[in-house]
Amino acid sequence: MRVIDLILLMSDFNKNNRILVENSPQNLAVVDVQIVDQKIILQTSTKLKGLKNWEFILMINKTPYYKLPVFFSYQKKHQQLFGFRVTGDQLLLG
Numbered sequence: 001m002r003v004i005d006l007i008l009l010m011s012d013f014n015k016n017n018r019i020l021v022e023n024s025p026q027n028l029a030v031v032d033v034q035i036v037d038q039k040i041i042l043q044t045s046t047k048l049k050g051l052k053n054w055e056f057i058l059m060i061n062k063t064p065y066y067k068l069p070v071f072f073s074y075q076k077k078h079q080q081l082f083g084f085r086v087t088g089d090q091l092l093l094g
Contacts, residue, residue: 001081003040004066007057009084013091015054021072022085022092028074030093033059040065042072042081042093053091 019030021044029050032043040060051059071078072093084093 001070001083002066003060003068003070006070006081006084007061007066010053010057010091013053013086014089015052016089017053017086018050018090019053019056020050020090020092021074021081022094023074027090027092028072030056030072035065035068038068039078040068040070041078042070044072044074050090 021028021030021042026046028044028046029048030042031045031048031051033056034041034043070081072081081093084091086092
């Protein structure tokens with residue numbers, strides 16, 4: 001998924017929803033964003049609260065980022081994101 005696609009999809013949801021990455025057995029909170037080798041890498045944590053939707057969109061809504069693919073980092077591995085689903089007050093990226 002590209003950044004512009006993610007921004008367009010997420011802009012319709014509540015600005016205070018938490019952003020998490022769906023991962024078995026525990027969902028991972030998105031806590032930061034890094035740009036590495038023309039990719040957006042979402043930094044995750046199991047111990048911190050995730051960014052809110054408005055904070056996340058503010059961090060990635062920059063014109064040079066629009067065509068970059070989105071990945072998440074977990075245990076020193078990067079996996080690409082392909083979409084998300086809504087559950088309660090959380091947006092689960094996957």
